[in-house]
Amino acid sequence: MSAPKIAMLGLGSMNGAILAGLLSGGHPVEQVVATTRSASSAQAKAEQYGITVLAEESAEDANLQAVRGADVVVLGVKPHQIVDVCAQIKDALAPRAVVTSVAAAVTVKMMESALNPDQPVIRTMPNTPLSVGLGVVGLAAGTSTTPAQVQQVSELFAASGSVHVLPESQIDALTGVAGSGPAYAFYLAEHMAAAGVEMGLDPELAADLAAQTLYGAGRMLVQNRGSADAAQLRRNVTSPNGTTQRAIETFDDAGMAATIRAGAQASARRAAEITEQLSSRG
Ligand SMILES: NC(=O)C1=CN([C@@H]2O[C@H](COP(=O)(O)OP(=O)(O)OC[C@H]3O[C@@H](n4cnc5c(N)ncnc54)[C@H](O)[C@@H]3O)[C@@H](O)[C@H]2O)C=CC1
Numbered sequence: 001m002s003a004p005k006i007a008m009l010g011l012g013s014m015n016g017a018i019l020a021g022l023l024s025g026g027h028p029v030e031q032v033v034a035t036t037r038s039a040s041s042a043q044a045k046a047e048q049y050g051i052t053v054l055a056e057e058s059a060e061d062a063n064l065q066a067v068r069g070a071d072v073v074v075l076g077v078k079p080h081q082i083v084d085v086c087a088q089i090k091d092a093l094a095p096r097a098v099v100t101s102v103a104a105a106v107t108v109k110m111m112e113s114a115l116n117p118d119q120p121v122i123r124t125m126p127n128t129p130l131s132v133g134l135g136v137v138g139l140a141a142g143t144s145t146t147p148a149q150v151q152q153v154s155e156l157f158a159a160s161g162s163v164h165v166l167p168e169s170q171i172d173a174l175t176g177v178a179g180s181g182p183a184y185a186f187y188l189a190e191h192m193a194a195a196g197v198e199m200g201l202d203p204e205l206a207a208d209l210a211a212q213t214l215y216g217a218g219r220m221l222v223q224n225r226g227s228a229d230a231a232q233l234r235r236n237v238t239s240p241n242g243t244t245q246r247a248i249e250t251f252d253d254a255g256m257a258a259t260i261r262a263g264a265q266a267s268a269r270r271a272a273e274i275t276e277q278l279s280s281r282g
Pocket residue numbers: 009010011012013014015035036037038041056063076077078079081085102103104125126127128179180
């Protein structure tokens with residue numbers, strides 16, 4: 001069977017990461033068309049990815065042109081724009097086209113209400129490590145979406161990460177852990193490197209040490225799933241009364257464990273808050 005035709009509306013951080021993963025997984029460039037707001041960005045992205053990119057700035061109907069004949073439409077614009085884009089494209093969509101949103105907080109119901117009846121919809125929450133084949137995607141199906149369509153979209157993502165089909169009620173929690181999660185790891189890297197610089201290391205070296213340490217630790221976490229969990233791997237590094245114990249005690253004394261949980265939960269709560277705000281906008 002030939003690769004599905006994909007239209008990516010909005011090609012910023014998230015859809016760019018998804019596209020990089022798709023193309024590395026062998027999706028043919030002729031089977032992808034994308035849109036951006038500005039003409040300069042469309043040109044830069046077309047050169048970067050080798051796909052057709054249309055700009056709204058150059059052609060008002062760029063999104064309509066992109067979705068005509070598409071099997072899967074991936075909406076990668078900001079949450080407050082999703083419903084307007086759905087309303088804009090609804091009559092240009094093939095009835096089979098699966099409208100897949102990557103936006104935080106925008107519900108299946110909001111999208112279905114803005115599209116024609118029975119248009120298949122999927123709400124996802126991906127993360128940017130999809131760009132390097134190590135992403136996570138949570139996926140919740142709409143009311144008219146068939147299992148075959150869920151499978152089709154899952155397969156597109158599966159080439160670049162792990163896919164989890166979930167009830168929509170769990171998507172915000174997945175956002176708090178995995179959608180926003182790469183930023184927590186990058187934050188840790190920033191401050192590990194800064195500590196190294198404060199202790200006299202060259203900034204480039206400190207950044208390399210932090211990056212490679214997190215990369216190695218991440219691979220260990222994944223490769224040891226089923227035999228050793230994160231807590232066990234941490235204990236394996238922590239010699240009694242040694243250096244790591246002193247660091248972990250410092251984190252514990254500062255309430256870092258509770259702070260990390262509170263941060264992830266705040267991300268999920270913010271998603272619910274944006275849903276409320278978008279709903280009251282009507
Ligand atoms: N950045 C991330 O790590 C994640 C982002 N998301 C979701 O992805 C969505 C996009 O976020 P980012 O990629 O971070 O934003 P971004 O600002 O990097 O990208 C947005 C893109 O949309 C384009 N755009 C704006 N209006 C448009 C229109 N009317 N038609 C076509 N293109 C248009 C812009 O030119 C830009 O390419 C958001 O809804 C966000 O919730 C979800 C998970 C993770």
